[in-house]
Amino acid sequence: MFQGLIQISLTLIILAIISPFFGNYMAKVYMGKETFLDSIVTPVEKAIYTTGGIRQDSMTGWQYIRALLYSNLVMGIFVYLVFALQGILPLNPTNLSSPTWDTSLHTAISFLTNTDQQHYSGETTFSYFSQLTLGFLMFTSAATGLAVGIAFIRGLTGRQLGNFYVDLIQSITRILLPISIIGAILLIIAGVPETLAGPATATTLEGATQIIARGPVAHFEIIKQLGENGGGFFAINSAHPFENPNNFTNLLETLAMVAIPAALIHTYGIFANNRKQGWLIFGMVFIIYAILIGITAIGEYEGNPQVNSLIGGIVQPNLEGKEVRFGWAQTALWAVTTTGTMCGAVNGMHDSLMPLGGFATLFNLFLQIVWGGQGTGTAYLFIYLILSVFLTGLMVGRTPEFLGRKIEKREIVLGSVVLLVHPIAILIPGAITLAFSDSLSGISNAGFHGISQVIYEYASAAANNGSGLEGLADSQPASTGLWWNLSACFSLLVGRYIPIIALLLLADSMTNKQPVPETTGTLRTDTVLFTSVTAGVILILGALTFFPVLALGPIAEGYQISSAQLQPASQNVPPLPHNL
Numbered sequence: 001m002f003q004g005l006i007q008i009s010l011t012l013i014i015l016a017i018i019s020p021f022f023g024n025y026m027a028k029v030y031m032g033k034e035t036f037l038d039s040i041v042t043p044v045e046k047a048i049y050t051t052g053g054i055r056q057d058s059m060t061g062w063q064y065i066r067a068l069l070y071s072n073l074v075m076g077i078f079v080y081l082v083f084a085l086q087g088i089l090p091l092n093p094t095n096l097s098s099p100t101w102d103t104s105l106h107t108a109i110s111f112l113t114n115t116d117q118q119h120y121s122g123e124t125t126f127s128y129f130s131q132l133t134l135g136f137l138m139f140t141s142a143a144t145g146l147a148v149g150i151a152f153i154r155g156l157t158g159r160q161l162g163n164f165y166v167d168l169i170q171s172i173t174r175i176l177l178p179i180s181i182i183g184a185i186l187l188i189i190a191g192v193p194e195t196l197a198g199p200a201t202a203t204t205l206e207g208a209t210q211i212i213a214r215g216p217v218a219h220f221e222i223i224k225q226l227g228e229n230g231g232g233f234f235a236i237n238s239a240h241p242f243e244n245p246n247n248f249t250n251l252l253e254t255l256a257m258v259a260i261p262a263a264l265i266h267t268y269g270i271f272a273n274n275r276k277q278g279w280l281i282f283g284m285v286f287i288i289y290a291i292l293i294g295i296t297a298i299g300e301y302e303g304n305p306q307v308n309s310l311i312g313g314i315v316q317p318n319l320e321g322k323e324v325r326f327g328w329a330q331t332a333l334w335a336v337t338t339t340g341t342m343c344g345a346v347n348g349m350h351d352s353l354m355p356l357g358g359f360a361t362l363f364n365l366f367l368q369i370v371w372g373g374q375g376t377g378t379a380y381l382f383i384y385l386i387l388s389v390f391l392t393g394l395m396v397g398r399t400p401e402f403l404g405r406k407i408e409k410r411e412i413v414l415g416s417v418v419l420l421v422h423p424i425a426i427l428i429p430g431a432i433t434l435a436f437s438d439s440l441s442g443i444s445n446a447g448f449h450g451i452s453q454v455i456y457e458y459a460s461a462a463a464n465n466g467s468g469l470e471g472l473a474d475s476q477p478a479s480t481g482l483w484w485n486l487s488a489c490f491s492l493l494v495g496r497y498i499p500i501i502a503l504l505l506l507a508d509s510m511t512n513k514q515p516v517p518e519t520t521g522t523l524r525t526d527t528v529l530f531t532s533v534t535a536g537v538i539l540i541l542g543a544l545t546f547f548p549v550l551a552l553g554p555i556a557e558g559y560q561i562s563s564a565q566l567q568p569a570s571q572n573v574p575p576l577p578h579n580l
Contacts, residue, residue, distance in 0.1 A: 442473025
């Protein structure tokens with residue numbers, strides 16, 4: 001246990017050290033200040049602007065929204081056509097045919113929205129050319145989220161929103177691409193393959209022939225983690241030894257997942273000229289993050305009580321569904337990090353987590369702020385701050401203000417849209433699936449865990465996370481596969497673009513407000529008290545909205561496992577309710 005805690009603590013310490021430095025660098029990038037990459041990157045950016053005819057003027061909220069939606073639409077159509085024509089395109093050493101239209105549609109939308117939810121096995125479904133195209137979306141979707149996050153921060157602090165195309169390009173050239181190059185080189189050195197050669201053929205010790213899939217994995221893997229994309233080159237994602245071969249790569253990939261969203265909070269502090277508030281918000285999220293890791297780690301270390309009773313009550317960690325080279329501690333840390341950052345990559349089976357781990361991962365998907373999606377997660381966090389200001393303002397009878405600007409009806413309505421869209425995108429399709437579980441869902445687990453499987457799938461899609469509890473027939477070319485592909489597309493699109501539109505309109509509204517002079521009665525938002533109130537608002541809203549689902553899923557499953565006597569499974573597992 002001690003070794004596992006040391007591994008987790010070391011990762012958290014490194015994160016706390018690097019975040020302010022990275023946040024300071026990103027602030028310089030988006031403020032247009034000088035950085036050490038200027039001499040290399042500036043000529044490239046000017047060439048892109050000239051070739052693309054891009055004007056660098058600041059945009060209004062609706063101009064920013066239209067530019068984002070149009071560019072995303074073009075990229076989505078392009079990638080879908082690549083999938084549809086896969087059979088005749090190059091870099092297809094195993095001669096894979098095109099996937100079904102619904103799988104192609106779901107995959108294109110999934111990667112376009114920075115979700116990377118996969119209803120297929122990468123090595124047996126997509127050619128190298130298609131995988132490289134997905135890598136292209138990994139950069140652009142992550143950069144889109146960063147652009148939205150920084151535009152929101154600009155608006156919140158009274159600045160012009162900026163230009164979407166400039167923010168998109170700079171996010172790639174100055175942040176994502178440089179780090180990805182360094183990260184890919186480190187991964188190659190550590191044993192991750194990067195090749196366009198076809199699968200390798202090997203003869204086993206028994207004399208059998210084994211086909212080993214490989215490909216251009218290293219560059220794919222680093223942007224998968226850094227951009228919070230999460231889609232694996234192989235079916236088992238970062239549990240595959242070619243994606244994540246050892247503890248060094250595991251540490252590198254874990255830090256890559258969380259580096260940008262954690263640093264963006266410090267970037268906000270610099271934009272707001274209030275580093276103290278940045279540190280307080282960082283500390284709040286860091287504490288919630290550490291608590292969720294602790295909850296998950298305890299559950300995995302104590303293991304399954306029913307299994308422990310078979311060996312005389314000796315506590316044994318839960319190693320089901322885990323890579324032994326990572327063990328219970330690194331799997332627990334990764335599970336909370338990947339669902340907190342909306343990355344979605346996995347280094348172990350989330351389906352095999354104990355109920356405490358299932359609770360923590362679902363809770364992350366419901367909240368979306370620990371640390372949240374690429375750029376957008378930081379914006380969601382400040383929606384909670386605005387609501388906290390509004391609620392505290394009501395308590396003392398004052399018009400709420402945030403950063404010297406009044407919070408009025410329009411801001412509260414837009415903020416409410418951001419928060420209410422999420423449960424709609426999860427609970428409505430989840431209820432339909434559970435109501436027709438026999439014909440639609442293809443659930444492999446009855447009872448409480450089956451409920452968690454269904455809700456997790458839609459929560460992952462709506463939160464642009466992409467991970468899954470699996471156990472669903474979402475990859476079958478039948479009615480269940482079609483249902484999962486199309487219903488998940490609904491959650492993907494609604495969960496991505498409606499909040500983005502609302503966030504940008506809210507930022508535009510804040511930009512156009514006249515600042516209000518600070519007085520002795522102004523509510524200070526850079527205090528421990530206000531930050532604690534914000535934490536309470538976050539936890540209460542998350543608990544109230546999704547508590548019934550948590551109670552019917554991981555909480556009920558935890559009570560069931562801890563209280564049930566060992567008996568045949570047919571007597572121990574209740575049927576899946578049909579009246580939800």
